[in-house]
Amino acid sequence: MGEKIPKETVRENEEEEAVVEEEEENLTFEGLGLDPRLIRALIKKGIQKPTPIQRVAIPLIFEGKDVVARAKTGSGKTLAYLLPMLQKLFTNSVPRKKLAPNAFVLVPTRELCQQVYKELSSLIELCRVQLKVVQLTTNMGPSDLKAALAGSPDILVTTPACIPKCLSGGVLQSTSINESLETLVLDEADLLLSYGYENDIKAFTAHVPRSCQCLLMSATSSADVDKLKKLILHNPFILTLPEVGNVKDEIIPKNVQQFWISCSARDKLLYILALLKLELVQKKVLIFTNTIDASFKAKLFLEKFGIKAAVLNAELPQNSRLHILEEFNAGLFDYLIATDDSQTKEKEGAIKESNEEPRKSKKHVKQKLDSEFGVVRGIDFKNVFTVINFEMPQSAAGYVHRIGRTGRAYNTGASVSLVSPDEMETFEEIKTFVGDDDNKNSNLITEFPLLTQNAVESLRYRAEDVAKSVTKIAVRESRAQDLRNEILNSEKLKAHFEANPRDLDLLKHDKVLSKNLPPPHLRDVPEYLLDQTTKEARKMVKLSMAAIGNSNRRRGSKRRLRKHKDPLQAISAEASKRSQRSREGVVKKDASHGDDGGVHKKKKSF
Numbered sequence: 227m228g229e230k231i232p233k234e235t236v237r238e239n240e241e242e243e244a245v246v247e248e249e250e251e252n253l254t255f256e257g258l259g260l261d262p263r264l265i266r267a268l269i270k271k272g273i274q275k276p277t278p279i280q281r282v283a284i285p286l287i288f289e290g291k292d293v294v295a296r297a298k299t300g301s302g303k304t305l306a307y308l309l310p311m312l313q314k315l316f317t318n319s320v321p322r323k324k325l326a327p328n329a330f331v332l333v334p335t336r337e338l339c340q341q342v343y344k345e346l347s348s349l350i351e352l353c354r355v356q357l358k359v360v361q362l363t364t365n366m367g368p369s370d371l372k373a374a375l376a377g378s379p380d381i382l383v384t385t386p387a388c389i390p391k392c393l394s395g396g397v398l399q400s401t402s403i404n405e406s407l408e409t410l411v412l413d414e415a416d417l418l419l420s421y422g423y424e425n426d427i428k429a430f431t432a433h434v435p436r437s438c439q440c441l442l443m444s445a446t447s448s449a450d451v452d453k454l455k456k457l458i459l460h461n462p463f464i465l466t467l468p469e470v471g472n473v474k475d476e477i478i479p480k481n482v483q484q485f486w487i488s489c490s491a492r493d494k495l496l497y498i499l500a501l502l503k504l505e506l507v508q509k510k511v512l513i514f515t516n517t518i519d520a521s522f523k524a525k526l527f528l529e530k531f532g533i534k535a536a537v538l539n540a541e542l543p544q545n546s547r548l549h550i551l552e553e554f555n556a557g558l559f560d561y562l563i564a565t566d567d568s569q570t571k572e573k574e575g576a577i578k579e580s581n582e583e584p585r586k587s588k589k590h591v592k593q594k595l596d597s598e599f600g601v602v603r604g605i606d607f608k609n610v611f612t613v614i615n616f617e618m619p620q621s622a623a624g625y626v627h628r629i630g631r632t633g634r635a636y637n638t639g640a641s642v643s644l645v646s647p648d649e650m651e652t653f654e655e656i657k658t659f660v661g662d663d664d665n666k667n668s669n670l671i672t673e674f675p676l677l678t679q680n681a682v683e684s685l686r687y688r689a690e691d692v693a694k695s696v697t698k699i700a701v702r703e704s705r706a707q708d709l710r711n712e713i714l715n716s717e718k719l720k721a722h723f724e725a726n727p728r729d730l731d732l733l734k735h736d737k738v739l740s741k742n743l744p745p746p747h748l749r750d751v752p753e754y755l756l757d758q759t760t761k762e763a764r765k766m767v768k769l770s771m772a773a774i775g776n777s778n779r780r781r782g783s784k785r786r787l788r789k790h791k792d793p794l795q796a797i798s799a800e801a802s803k804r805s806q807r808s809r810e811g812v813v814k815k816d817a818s819h820g821d822d823g824g825v826h827k828k829k830k831s832f
């Protein structure tokens with residue numbers, strides 16, 4: 227590890243810049259000076275060699291420098307700061323003052339909070355070191371905050387809005403922070419200000435000691451990042467990657483194949499049906515809509531054809547959202563329809579969480595969206611191969627962040643955008659933005675080659691018939707029903723999930739919402755409907771999926787998870803006469819139950 231440069235020296239220096247050189251590609255984690263315990267933990271996670279941003283950031287952070295790391299989405303920025311931060315904490319020879327956590331990680335959303343917390347917890351567990359990490363969110367009451375901060379945690383992961391709450395509630399003292407804080411990380415820095423945290427961050431900087439090492443991680447360089455840089459860092463080391471020449475190169479994921487399909491807005495359901503039902507895209511699939519209603523419409527429509535998908539949006543309770551993400555990441559279902567309203571949020575700016583008490587009435591919940599929810603930025607969806615833009619985002623930046631949910635780190639992926647005539651103008655802007663500046667004729671977003679007009683037309687009659695049955699009222703009812711279920715289940719199972727975080731399969735989020743089960747003739751596409759080209763395309767997609775081991779991974783995780791016990795049964799059993807079994811806490815799920823039938827029936831007991 228390099229010698230620690232005194233903070234004062236670093237801050238008086240001119241800003242320095244580093245570029246990752248190609249010849250450094252062979253650098254290993256050992257070569258970066260990473261502790262063997264961390265290297266072993268990474269190997270257990272399947273991570274062998276550092277990504278470019280990790281190759282440069284880790285040594286600089288070891289040197290004690292303030293760092294601004296700008297690297298494209300999915301490039302491994304999280305580990306770039308977590309690894310040296312952890313090593314700094316568990317190899318520190320000087321006893322640390324523990325009046326307050328020694329490291330603060332500030333992120334813009336609760337989902338990110340949970341993600342970073344989990345990553346840290348698993349690294350700590352795998353390294354078998356005595357470090358304690360806590361996450362705080364603004365929906366925690368004073369007693370929860372106090373309980374979480376008891377026992378001298380070493381690392382605090384939170385959103386900036388939570389810090390003033392802790393300070394004013396007396397659970398954190400500014401003098402303690404000033405004496406103990408050694409590392410401050412602002413992750414997804416370009417979002418922190420647009421989420422309305424400027425005042426919270428400004429107020430917090432007053433308590434940050436000058437000796438504290440500050441790290442600022444961001445996917446883009448924006449005016450907001452500059453503002454934060456000036457606010458908190460002094461003469462930091464600015465990290466850039468070799469291909470960085472302008473903003474767009476910084477953020478466009480290179481290993482995502484981008485496709486588009488032209489279709490009318492009305493035909494979008496038909497086209498998504500064709501893509502999924504004819505298996506022309508590789509799983510797992512993340513589908514983006516711009517509104518919650520559109521996501522329910524797509525879900526209801528698809529489930530009539532036997533395609534089960536979960537929805538994810540800002541209206542759902544936080545427990546449910548986190549659980550949906552975990553299930554999807556664990557491979558419990560293949561299709562997730564996420565509502566991305568991030569651009570509205572960014573445009574409106576400063577929609578800050580109101581520090582209200584947890585929601586109480588269903589009516590209230592129904593209308594309130596969580597402004598700390600962010601589904602596009604920073605969320606690490608695992609093993610998503612295909613991103614589908616069911617509706618186009620409103621800007622090129624939104625597009626890039628959506629497609630960046632696939633092709634993470636060293637993986638590859640694909641995106642398919644369904645573009646209607648009224649979205650064409652935005653799409654042209656996106657094409658120009660992602661296009662190659664040096665070669666004006668090149669077009670990085672190409673027409674999706676695997677879907678023939680014949681194949682689409684073979685499904686049209688069925689699709690239009692079913693689409694008519696998915697009325698506005700049906701959408702509204704399903705949305706309300708889903709929300710009610712999620713609130714009830716989320717509250718009831720909160721304690722259970724805290725104690726049994728691996729019991730993911732007991733509450734399936736891709737359950738069918740329609741009152742009537744899909745008729746069998748819609749579930750199966752008769753072979754005679756498929757033309758030769760579609761049959762071949764389907765075969766090709768299956769072969770590629772097998773090649774990347776996608777299907778094996780999914781089956782494996784399902785089998786593993788089914789072994790766990792089912793507290794849903796236990797809860798319903800408590801009320802029933804099967805007291806003997808309920809006293810044991812949990813009841814094994816009947817192995818003969820299918821994904822749907824068994825779990826579904828049990829949930830009705832709620």
Ligand SMILES: Nc1ncnc2c1ncn2[C@@H]1O[C@H](COP(=O)(O)OP(=O)(O)OP(=O)(O)O)[C@@H](O)[C@H]1O
Nearest residue numbers: 275276277299300301302303304445604606634635
């Ligand atoms: N050295 C590595 N080798 C392989 N995979 C890695 C490596 N480092 C990180 N990853 C994985 O890559 C994925 C993306 O990493 P991460 O979420 O840190 O990206 P990011 O740069 O923060 O992206 P975003 O800007 O979208 O937040 C994660 O699943 C992570 O576990």
